[in-house]
Amino acid sequence: MTTDTATTTLTSINPATGDPVGSVPVTPATDIPAIVAAAREAGRSWAATSPTDRIATIRGLGEALSAHRERLAELLTAEMGKPMAEALGEVDWVIGACDKKFDDMARGLTPDELQDGATSSTIHFDPYGVAAVITPWNFPLGMPNATVVPALAAGNAVVFKPSEETPLAGQLFAEIVQQFVPEGVLHVIHGDEEQGKAIVAADVNLVVFTGSREAGKHILAACGSGLKRVILELGGKDPMIVLSDADLDKAADFAVSNSFRNCGQVCVSTERIYVVDDVAETFENKVVERVLNLKIGDGADDTTTLGPMVNNRQKQHVLEHIESAKREGATVRCGDEPMDGNWVAPTVLTDLNNDMEIMRDETFGPVACIMRVDDTEAALAAANDTPFGLGACVFGDAQAEDVARRMTAGMIGINRGCGGASGSPFVGAQQSGYGFHGGTMGIRQFAQARVVSRPAT
Numbered sequence: 001m002t003t004d005t006a007t008t009t010l011t012s013i014n015p016a017t018g019d020p021v022g023s024v025p026v027t028p029a030t031d032i033p034a035i036v037a038a039a040r041e042a043g044r045s046w047a048a049t050s051p052t053d054r055i056a057t058i059r060g061l062g063e064a065l066s067a068h069r070e071r072l073a074e075l076l077t078a079e080m081g082k083p084m085a086e087a088l089g090e091v092d093w094v095i096g097a098c099d100k101k102f103d104d105m106a107r108g109l110t111p112d113e114l115q116d117g118a119t120s121s122t123i124h125f126d127p128y129g130v131a132a133v134i135t136p137w138n139f140p141l142g143m144p145n146a147t148v149v150p151a152l153a154a155g156n157a158v159v160f161k162p163s164e165e166t167p168l169a170g171q172l173f174a175e176i177v178q179q180f181v182p183e184g185v186l187h188v189i190h191g192d193e194e195q196g197k198a199i200v201a202a203d204v205n206l207v208v209f210t211g212s213r214e215a216g217k218h219i220l221a222a223c224g225s226g227l228k229r230v231i232l233e234l235g236g237k238d239p240m241i242v243l244s245d246a247d248l249d250k251a252a253d254f255a256v257s258n259s260f261r262n263c264g265q266v267c268v269s270t271e272r273i274y275v276v277d278d279v280a281e282t283f284e285n286k287v288v289e290r291v292l293n294l295k296i297g298d299g300a301d302d303t304t305t306l307g308p309m310v311n312n313r314q315k316q317h318v319l320e321h322i323e324s325a326k327r328e329g330a331t332v333r334c335g336d337e338p339m340d341g342n343w344v345a346p347t348v349l350t351d352l353n354n355d356m357e358i359m360r361d362e363t364f365g366p367v368a369c370i371m372r373v374d375d376t377e378a379a380l381a382a383a384n385d386t387p388f389g390l391g392a393c394v395f396g397d398a399q400a401e402d403v404a405r406r407m408t409a410g411m412i413g414i415n416r417g418c419g420g421a422s423g424s425p426f427v428g429a430q431q432s433g434y435g436f437h438g439g440t441m442g443i444r445q446f447a448q449a450r451v452v453s454r455p456a457t
């Protein structure tokens with residue numbers, strides 16, 4: 001991304017080639033209050049429709065996205081570097097989940113009826129007004145889809161700011177969604193942190209933010225004085241526990257795919273692996289063997305399994321984590337070779353401890369960090385020793401269910417990743433989240449509950 005303040009355009013840069021992908025006009029921050037006011041005005045008629053009618057109106061979204069499947073995938077790869085197979089996977093995941101998500105939203109927004117003999121109550125789930133939706137670059141379609149669409153389905157007008165790294169994917173997604181809602185109900189704002197802060201400060205009723213923990217803290221504080229509603233989906237430092245009776249091939253397959261997918265730039269990437277001593281050496285060898293088979297390259301090349309980092313800033317952040325771990329005694333089992341451009345060599349580190357920066361702060365890069373522990377209790381203590389709490393997983397048999405229940409994350413997988421069955425909320429615990437989305441429970445976070453009561457008849 002480069003911003004030309006003289007002409008106020010934002011140019012999206014391909015991290016593999018350094019070439020421009022395209023440009024969008026930056027929205028002047030001073031225009032944002034008027035845009036929010038226009039959204040509020042246009043949103044009145046949308047808010048007055050029933051949830052059933054609104055969801056019927058936007059149900060065709062999956063089909064409309066399908067018509068742009070290849071273009072969307074090309075943009076994801078070009079703007080942030082993910083391999084084409086992963087880009088198509090992201091687009092197909094969004095399209096494939098549409099129908100079920102709309103069913104869940106319709107169920108979640110259906111009023112509840114309660115009776116206690118004396119009183120009969122109807123609990124309605126009404127729009128808040130204007131929702132500000134701010135998204136990151138790592139899933140340039142998946143994150144806007146997970147937040148813009150429920151905000152609209154709940155009857156809100158939306159002011160949406162995609163990441164400055166992936167404005168073209170955000171713009172195309174918004175244009176497709178705009179076909180399904182009345183004019184002015186969904187606005188797009190382009191820019192960086194400056195525009196993000198201006199949206200949060202404007203007269204919005206709900207802020208739906210997906211991004212880093214640091215920005216999330218600022219947003220929560222900024223919303224405090226106006227008591228604005230807030231949903232924050234933030235970063236993670238997900239642990240994986242490998243127990244003595246784990247299937248080590250399956251555990252190593254998962255460790256590699258979930259540490260290196262999207263070049264490690266996933267909120268629920270495996271960032272810390274705790275393996276019990278008696279199986280540690282075998283497990284480490286299996287991980288290294290698999291990492292050596294990753295194919296580094298431009299995501300647009302079909303054979304690439306590991307693309308570049310999104311930009312040089314992210315690359316330097318990952319390299320600093322690796323350097324600091326080495327200074328503190330970590331062993332490099334593979335990787336850590338200098339690379340040109342925005343690439344970071346896929347790296348496996350061992351001989352780690354939980355005081356190291358790389359085991360505490362989000363790395364968000366292609367690094368597998370493996371720490372040996374004495375036993376199950378030590379693994380649990382180390383895994384839970386974090387202020388984050390997004391995802392977690394445990395590989396094992398006899399104790400796996402018990403270990404899963406004692407992990408402090410919001411989503412825990414047993415012998416698999418942390419994502420729940422379709423319809424489950426996507427929820428971060430501790431400092432990884434504040435509110436959540438997904439499923440019939442999640443849609444209600446985008447709506448104001450109102451209770452209307454009458455004498456029971």
Ligand code: NAD
Nearest residue numbers: 135136137163192193196197211212215233234235236267
């Ligand atoms: P970021 O916090 O730097 O930026 C996210 C978005 O917020 C961008 O659009 C940015 O312009 C805007 N922004 C930045 N500072 C802001 C502020 N103070 N006020 C308002 N807006 C602001 O994050 P990023 O680098 O784009 O994305 C990576 C982060 O996102 C990682 O921490 C990752 O774990 C997290 N993430 C979380 C989830 C989840 O569901 N929990 C999903 C994807 C990514």
